Amino acid sequence: MTHEELEASVPLYAAGALDRTERQALEAHLLSGCSACHAALKDYQSIAALLPLSLSPIKPPQALKSKIMAERGPAPVPVELPPKVEPVRQSLEPGEWMDHLFPPVAPAKSSSLPWALGIAAVLVVAVVGLLVWNISTQRSIDTSNINQLEASLKDKSAALTAAQREAKEQAKTLDELRDELQRRTHEITVAKEQLALRETELEEAHTQLTQRNGSRTIATPQDELATLLRSPNIKAVSLAGSDVAKQAVGFLLYDSRTQNAWLYSVNLPECPAGTTYQLWAVHDKPVGIGTFRMNAGETARLLVKKLPTFNEAKNFAVSLEPSGGSPQPTGQIYLLSRS
Amino acid sequence: MDKPSAQATSTIDPTLLARVAKGDHQAFSQLYDHSSTLLFTLAVRILGNHEEAAELLQDVYLEVWRKVSRYDVGRGTPVAWLVTLTKSRAIDRLRARGARGYQATSSPEAGTAAQVTDIGPSPFETQADQELRTAVGAAVAGLPQAQQQAIELAYYEGLSHTEIAARLNQPLGTVKTRIKLGMSKLREVLQQWRITGDLQ
Numbered sequence A: 001m002t003h004e005e006l007e008a009s010v011p012l013y014a015a016g017a018l019d020r021t022e023r024q025a026l027e028a029h030l031l032s033g034c035s036a037c038h039a040a041l042k043d044y045q046s047i048a049a050l051l052p053l054s055l056s057p058i059k060p061p062q063a064l065k066s067k068i069m070a071e072r073g074p075a076p077v078p079v080e081l082p083p084k085v086e087p088v089r090q091s092l093e094p095g096e097w098m099d100h101l102f103p104p105v106a107p108a109k110s111s112s113l114p115w116a117l118g119i120a121a122v123l124v125v126a127v128v129g130l131l132v133w134n135i136s137t138q139r140s141i142d143t144s145n146i147n148q149l150e151a152s153l154k155d156k157s158a159a160l161t162a163a164q165r166e167a168k169e170q171a172k173t174l175d176e177l178r179d180e181l182q183r184r185t186h187e188i189t190v191a192k193e194q195l196a197l198r199e200t201e202l203e204e205a206h207t208q209l210t211q212r213n214g215s216r217t218i219a220t221p222q223d224e225l226a227t228l229l230r231s232p233n234i235k236a237v238s239l240a241g242s243d244v245a246k247q248a249v250g251f252l253l254y255d256s257r258t259q260n261a262w263l264y265s266v267n268l269p270e271c272p273a274g275t276t277y278q279l280w281a282v283h284d285k286p287v288g289i290g291t292f293r294m295n296a297g298e299t300a301r302l303l304v305k306k307l308p309t310f311n312e313a314k315n316f317a318v319s320l321e322p323s324g325g326s327p328q329p330t331g332q333i334y335l336l337s338r339s
Numbered sequence B: 001m002d003k004p005s006a007q008a009t010s011t012i013d014p015t016l017l018a019r020v021a022k023g024d025h026q027a028f029s030q031l032y033d034h035s036s037t038l039l040f041t042l043a044v045r046i047l048g049n050h051e052e053a054a055e056l057l058q059d060v061y062l063e064v065w066r067k068v069s070r071y072d073v074g075r076g077t078p079v080a081w082l083v084t085l086t087k088s089r090a091i092d093r094l095r096a097r098g099a100r101g102y103q104a105t106s107s108p109e110a111g112t113a114a115q116v117t118d119i120g121p122s123p124f125e126t127q128a129d130q131e132l133r134t135a136v137g138a139a140v141a142g143l144p145q146a147q148q149q150a151i152e153l154a155y156y157e158g159l160s161h162t163e164i165a166a167r168l169n170q171p172l173g174t175v176k177t178r179i180k181l182g183m184s185k186l187r188e189v190l191q192q193w194r195i196t197g198d199l200q
Helices: A003-008 A010-015 A020-031 A035-048 A062-072 A115-216 A219-230 B014-021 B025-047 B050-070 B078-100 B127-141 B145-157 B161-168 B172-196
Strands: A234-241 A249-255 A260-266 A275-282 A286-292 A300-306 A315-322 A333-337
Touching (some): A003 A035, A010 A020, A010 B145, A010 B172, A020 A035, A035 B078, A062 B025, A062 B050, A219 A249, A249 A333, A260 A286, A286 A300, B014 B050, B025 B145, B050 B078, B145 B161
Antiparallel strands (some): A234 A249, A234 A333, A275 A286, A275 A315
């Protein structure tokens, strides 16, 4: 229960309308030292205590007082009884809050003995011993009360210590978990950095390999292409040769895991000196992706480039451009994807 | 019977209980004089039976005599303590009776010759008591009938809000709200009365 719920249950508690579990929850809350609820309860209980004043008053029987005064006096007071003789009650009753911290010593017994006899017997026995008895009884009661108070205090202290220890342990566990989380987060960051590094290295290695192999470009990437083609993350776009290169054909493969685009072009004519082929991704306007050359005798060429925006592109094209590529296509289109 | 003091039932001084705790017989006698009518009225209302109420009162006062040293003024007034103790023990009896299948007389008892109870204010009732009695009576009577009924079922019959909802065939939330509103209204009206002497 939240504090608001507990606070809202105070008037119900004072009226005696709470269920057992709710009552116990509020009592535990009060014992935890909530001064706001404590004050509210005191207030509401003082109002609840006035309710019987709205009833028509009925006087108790006149004989009742003397009966009580007599029994309360030298009658056997269960001072010596062990403190737990009272049968276990269903629960704390409404209003018990005022005294329930100290469990009752023993139930009052309503005796059905003939009182006249009792009083007479008591008078005979007690006249001499009354004073001594009173003093000793009172002391016994006081001692008993003090013992109970001490026992109760010990119990509460022990409970408090246990609760504090538990709270400490939980705080410690929480700290450990937080440290662990930080450690894991750090590890993930490092792993990501390493991964990025490895990818860069791999790409560089590919580039170097491509450059080094010259005319035998396809040999090594073929294996990679084979791997790539088996991957479930692959998207493929085919490019057809334009009128100026009817024999040419291209395949653009995209690996969404690595965001690499692979252009495999076949039968493109040799690049005249001072020119290069340039791959374009057409979004709203063409964006240059990369350049490659076709030298004399080459029939196929592989271009690998990072292309995170692959999915956004509408079309792909390869044009012949001056060496180094152009910001916008200026030359003839050699390959064009089928849209 | 001891000589009555001018102390009002509603304002029993906590020092009187302190004297009782020290075994002061006269103080105990005064405590009885100033509280017994209120407690007996309450016991009769809950138990519906004068004899059982008298028996209960005897138990309660003996318990008070034994446990008075445990009374903590920080948790409530002496009257609040006595009333809650009496109510609590009376409802215990009511439940025990229910468990035994006892059938209470449904109509209020007719007075018999054997009974020495009578109706009317205690001779110890002061003017302050009478004024408070009038104020509380008016405050309770001023509540909407439904709120009054819900509070009385909880207070005098020891029913929980769930039991009240079942008894009245009303949603639980409605019953809770009625009790809360009723208690808040009583608090408001009686606090106002204490401050200004007027009833709203």
